[in-house]
Amino acid sequence: MSKAVKIPFSEPPWLMGLPSAYYNDSHRKWQKTCRELVDKLLMPQGGEWERAGDVPEDLYSKFVAANFLIPNLSAPLPIKWLKRLGIHELPGGLKVEDFDYLHTLIYVDEMARTGSMGPSGAVTTGIAFGLPPILTFGSPELQERFVPDLITGRKRICIAITEPGAGSDVSNIETTAKKSPDGKYFIVNGSKKWITNGLWSDYASMAVRTGGPGPSGLSMLIVPLLNTPGVTMRRIKVGGQTAAGTTFIELDDVRVPISNLIGVEGQGMRYVMQNFNHERLTISIGVNRLARLALSSAFEYCLKREAFGKTLMEQPVVRHRLAKAGAELESHWAWVEQFTFQMTRLSEEEANRELGGLTALAKAQAGRVLEECANTAVLLFGGNGYTRSGQGEIAERIYREVPGARIPGGSEDVMLDLAIRQLVKNFQRKTKELDAEMERPKGSSKL
Known part of the structure; x- marks a missing residue:
């Protein structure tokens, strides 16, 4: 065969x-x-x-x-x-x-x-x-x-950072965790929104405010969810990723043992930011595959669909659209591959320092590439690309995934800004280190 x-x-x-x-x-x-x-x-x-x-x-x-x-x-x-x-x-x-x-x-x-x-x-x-x-x-x-x-999968966990009033602005988190009078528990109050898998999770690694305002007041706790007094969860209906169990979590005087603190109190912001790197890289990879599915499905459709006496592929304007989207797709994939290879050659500390900002940029670019490819697919499928069934269904479905690529894990504009700020920070640090090295005495020239 x-x-x-x-x-x-x-x-x-x-x-x-x-x-x-x-x-x-x-x-x-x-x-x-x-x-x-x-x-x-x-x-x-x-x-x-x-x-x-x-x-x-x-x-x-x-x-x-x-x-x-x-x-x-x-x-x-x-x-x-x-x-x-x-x-x-x-x-x-x-x-x-x-x-x-x-x-x-x-x-x-x-x-x-x-x-x-x-x-x-x-x-x-x-x-x-x-x-x-x-x-x-x-x-x-x-x-x-x-x-x-x-x-081992006997229990399930989710990550719970985002709140109704604090998305990409993690330092603005309002969910509080105050110690009980006997010092044995954190009493957690607040809400978390858009928490993927929350509905099914026994626990959440949750960002909470244990101190004053700003990033220095944040910590991370393991908060019990399922069958826990004071925890209410409901599904949120979203445009894409509808099967992923997006959840709204309300926390009303939830008692969490002090021993459930992750790491050191007041270090939550650092933990959240470092954890984002893995999330943003995997988003970049998965979103690129969605863009690939959308574009290749449209390519295949254009080979057989006829209009004005020709297949769509014989129309120069169609080839032009496919070419522009394809260039964006493969350029992003080449960058993600290179990026991932670099991860295999750097220590965790080096990768977080050198690639943290670029991870944010790759994630932001993934959303832009998906929008280009999904939009191209919908237009080339025509009415079929606007229909939730039939041969253009894949384009319609993926088009609804675009906001889910551009917002979660850090919204696009925040990611673009973060990337440049991190590159500036690294440049200034390396310049300072180089200046210090140049000023260091090189030893005596006497024999």
Whole structure:
């Protein structure tokens, strides 16, 4: 049986048969493993789940059973914890110590092939961004209490930062955590909004105000959610990612043990900002795949759809639109690949310092690329691209994902500003270090 020729833009270049300097045999094997599992767990009904706005209750447990949740964690993986819990390999025989950020890129790219961040986000978002603060900043005692259940999927967690009045402006968080008179509990009051996976989560890694105004007054707590007195949760209906369980959380005198503090009191802003780097990079990867799906679907449609006696592809204006969007798509992917490769060569400290601002920029650019590709797809599909069924459904659905790419994880304008401020900060720091080095005595010239 002959293999079908792939539609242009339908896969990243390295999966279109073109050479790449980034991927080794481990990455190629991992890609095949991920594709097989996504084809089994998500692709058959992913579109249907997104239309319905929910996923089956057992989807999370299926991912747990396949040991397919752990790749959501930032690389390198928490190897000591995994091996202690008897987890030595990921699906396909990939050893946990060999997992790097290119494996992360492959995993996230494959998970987004459903054409929505909803079905995949329903199982991945919570653990991907809620568990890392505990692993990175939590005390050994805190990790002992929470990591075994969370990393094995026996319990679920989400990340809870955003509030009705505090989105990208994290320093404006108003949810308070005041110590009880006996000093044994934080009493938490406030609300959190747009919290992905909140509905199903036993806990939240939550940003709260334990001190005065501004960033120095923020801390992070592990706050119990499901079946907890004082916690009320309801689903929020959103335009895209409808199946991901977007949640509004109200907290009314919720008692949280003092021992649930993540790290050091007053350091919450630093923890939140560092945690954002992993989130923004994975958003960039997944959003690029959505853009790829939209554009390649339109490309395929234009090859067969006729208008004015010609296929759409024979119309110069159509080719022009595809070309402009394709250039944006592949330029962004090349940057994300390069960026991810750099992550495999830098320490966590170096990556946060050198790439933190650029991560924000890559995330912002991902949303702009998705808008260009999704808009192009809708226009080229015509009426079909404005319809929630039929051959243009994929374009209509992905177009609704655009705001979900440009706002969560730090809204676009904030990301653009953050990127430049971080680049200026790094430039000034390196200039100061260079000046100090130049002024340092070089020693005597006497023999």
